[in-house]
Amino acid sequence: MNRAIGRVYAVLASGLVLLLGFTAYWQLWAEPSLAARRDNAHQVVQQLSIRRGLIIAADGTKLAINHAVTTADGRHVYERRYPTNKMFAHVVGYSSATDGRAGVERSANDYLIGAHTDLGDALANQLHSLAGGEIHGDDVQLSLVPAAQRKAMSDLAATGKAGAVFAVEPSTGRVLVSASWPSFNPNRAVQGSLPRRGSALVNRATQGLYPPGSSIKPVIAALALESGRADANTQFTDPGYFEEYGRKITNDNGERFSGRFDLTFALTHSINSVFARLGSEICGGRARCPALTGALQKLGFFSIPPLDYPTDQLAASGTVRSGTNKLLSPNAPIDPARTAIGQANLVATPMQMAMVAAAIGNGGVVMRPTLVDSVRSPSGALRYGRHSEPLNRAFSEQTAAAVTGMMEHVVDEGTGRAAQIPGVQIAGKTGTAQTGRNGQLDAWFIAFAPAQNPQVAVAVVVERTNQYGGQAAAPIARDVMQAVLNAAS
C-alpha cells in the first residue's frame, strides 16, 4: 500500500503546487489588467481613502464635497456628499463604493483622485501615501451656472412632465446648464440605495432623443439661403400642404396662410408646407441627401458629442431606424420633406439642439462643448485650463446673421413670443413634435440671447405634453436665459 500512498502524495502535492501557480498568475501577471476594470469593487473602496477633489460650479458653489468616515475595520475614508441634492445629479453624477461612478465624477475621476499628474507628482504622491499620508485629489471647476440650473430645474418640475434644458455659451462652448427632470438624489447612490434602473437616472439633456419638430427649421432656412434656393426677397405661397410619397404634409390644424410672403414670415409662423418643399428641393427630390445630412453632421449630428463627460451618458443625434433608437449612417436614405420639419426619423438631444442654436448665434461656427473650466491642485496650482476650440463652420457668417434675424421675428411676433425678455433681443424657434402617441407632443424651444452678441444659447424640451413649444418650452428658455444674463452682469 505504501507505493500507492506515495502516488497519492504526489497527486495532492501537485494539486497544491497548481493552486500556488494559479494564485501567482492572478497576483503577478493578471494584476494590472484586473486593477483597471470598472467593476472592481476593491479599487472603488481603495479610492475611498483618497480625499477626492471638490467639484465646483462657476460661481464657487460646491457641488461635490467629502465627508470623513471611519469604516467598520477602522479605516479613515471619505464619502462623497452632494450639497445641491437633486439639482446637478445627472451632470455631476456620483462616486460610490457600491454603485460605482457616473457623470463628471467619472469623466474627471483621474483629476479628482490626483492621478492625472506628471511622473514627478505621481512619485511624490506615492511616497506621501507610503509615509501614511493622505492623497488629496485636484479640484475641478465646472462652467455650470447654479442660478440658471436651479431655474431650469424648478421650471421643469413645475410642468409636471419630464423634460430637459441644456445651455451653452455660444462663443466658447462652455456648458452653462445641463438639467434633466425627473432627477434623483446622488447622496442615495453613496448609501447604495439608488434604484438599479429608472427613468430618473437617464440624463435627458445629453441622452434623451426626441424628434426636434419645427425647431430644426432654422437649419433648413440656412441651407435654403446657402444653396441659393431662397434669399431675402424670395416669395412663397402656402397651398396648406406639401405632398411627398403620396401623403400630404399639412400645417398645424390644417391652417393655411394666404397671399405671398418671404422666408422670414414662413419661419416666424413655422409654415410646414414651405419647409417641407424646401427640404425636398434641397435634396433634389432624392432620398440620399448629403446636402442635408452633411450640414447636420457639421452641426454635430451623427456622432457622440465630444463633451468631457462619460460617453455612455451621451447620445448621438441623427436619423434612426423606424421605431428604434438605432442611429443610421448619414448616407442612409431619408424622407427629405418630413426631415425638414423635424419629423420622420430625425431625433436630437437637447444638447445637440442647444449646439444648433449656439452655432447660429456664433456666426455659423460650432464650438467644442466643455464642462470643465479648470483643474487646480489643493495648493492652488493650475493643472488644467480650458481653451475654446472651433469644431466646424456650419454656415457662412452672412447666412447665420440672416437666420438670426428671422429667429428674432419668431420671438418678436411669431410662435415664440413667450420667450421675450424686456430690454433684451432674443432669437428663437419653437418646435412641437408628434410623438406617435395619440395627442402627446414633445414641446421644444431653442434660442440665444442677446441675439446680436449672444452670451447664452439654450434648448428646452418638455416631454409628452399637450402644449405647443411656444407655450410649454419658450417660458422656460426665457427664465433660463434671464438667469444666465443676470448672473453674468
Added chain:
Amino acid sequence: MSAVGLRSSRNRELGLLLLVAAVVAVGFTSVLVARSGVVSTLSLTYAAAFLGLLGIAHMALRIALPDADPVLLPAAGLLVAVGIVEIYRLDPTRARDQAIWLAIGVGCFIVVLAALDDYRVLERYRYLLGVASLATLAATIISSYATGTVVNGARVWIRVGGLSFQPGEFAKLGLVLFMAAYLREKRELLASRERRVLGLGLPQFKHLSPLALMVGGALALLVLMNDFGTSLLFFGVFLAMLYLATSRLIYVVGGLAVFALGAYLSYRLVPHVAERIDIWLHPWQDVYGSGYQSVQALYAIADGGAFGTGLGRGYLLTTGGQPVVPAIQTDFIYAAIANETGLAGVAALLLVYLLIVQRGLKTASLAGDGFSKLLAAGLTIALGLQVFLIVGGIVRAAPLTGITLPFVSYGGSSLVANWVALALLCAISDRARREARA
C-alpha cells in the same frame, strides 16, 4: 529509549508551538497597529487565550500520546492562527465566536484522546458509523425541507435552538472511518480478478455492491442537499481510498469516468451545478450577478501582489462594513489572506497544508495495520482535497464550491470536525511511530 523519544518529540512540538506563538503575536499586533482606533489592546487577550488553548492541547498530547507526530499540532495551530487573525481583522465579533469554537474543538480533541484508549476499536463500529453518517445527512435534508433552512442554495445546515451546524462535516469523518474499516476487511476481495469484463479482471459484484450502495447513497443525499463541493470531496476521497486499498488504477479510471458522466448529467439537469460551472468558465459574463463573488475575489487576490497590502491594511470592507467579497470570512477567506499577505503569505499557507498532508501520509505509510493506514490516509486526503477544491474554486483552477478552508475559515462545525480528525491522526501516528521504533 522510549522516554527519550517521547521527550524529544514533544519538545520539538513545543519549539514549533513557540514559533506559532511568535506568528500569532506579530499578526495581532500588526492588525492592532493598522487599525488603531477600532481595535484595542484587548486583542492581545485573544492571542493569549489562543496560545493557552494550544498549550492545553500540547499537554494533553504529552500525557496521552507522547509519541504522536510533533508537526501536526503546531501546523494546525498555525492555520487556526492565520484564520483567527484574518477573521478578527474583518469582524472582531466573529473572531470571538471563532475563539469559542476553537475552545470546543480543542475540548473535543482532548476528549477523543482520553476516550479512545485505542482508536482501533472504531473499526468494530464501522456499520454503525456508516449508517449514522448517512442518517445525519438524511436528517439534515429532512429538517432543511421542514424548516426551510437553505443557505446559498444548499441544504447543509441544521438549526437547533439558536445554533446552526453543518452535520456534513461530521458525516465526512464518519464515512472516512467506515470506508477505512470496510476496505480493510474487503481489500483482498476487491483487488481480486475473479470475473473478466471486457478483458479486465474485476471482483465479484456482490463484494462491490455494499460499497457502491453506501457511496451512492451518500452522493444521492448530497445531490439532494445541493452541495456540489461536498459531493466532489466525498467522491474524491472514496476513489483515493479505494485505490490505496486495492492498488488498482482501474477503480480510479472507472470512477473518474462515472464522475465525468455524472458531472455532465448534473450540468445539464441541476441548475445549481450548471451555474457553478458557468461562473467558473465565464466569471465576467454576469459581473454584477452570479459572477460577482468570484470576480471580486480575483480582484482582491490580484491586489495583494507578491507581498500583500499588510495585515489589516487591505481594502476588504466598504464604508458600510460590508465585505467587498461576499462570504470573505468563510469560504473566501483565502482571498482575504492573499490580499493582505500576498503571494508570499499564501505560498507559506499552502506549504503548511502540504506539510500536514506529508505528515499525514507519512503516518499512513508507517502504520502497521490496514485500518490505521487507510484511516490516516483518508483523513489526510480529505483535508488536502478540500483545500484544493475551495482554493481551486477561488483561483479558477476548478469550479467554485461552497466548502471551508480547513482550520482557517470561520465556522464552528468545520473547525470542531477538523480538530477531531487531527486527534485521530495524532493517535494513529503515536501508535505507528512507537511500533516503527520498537
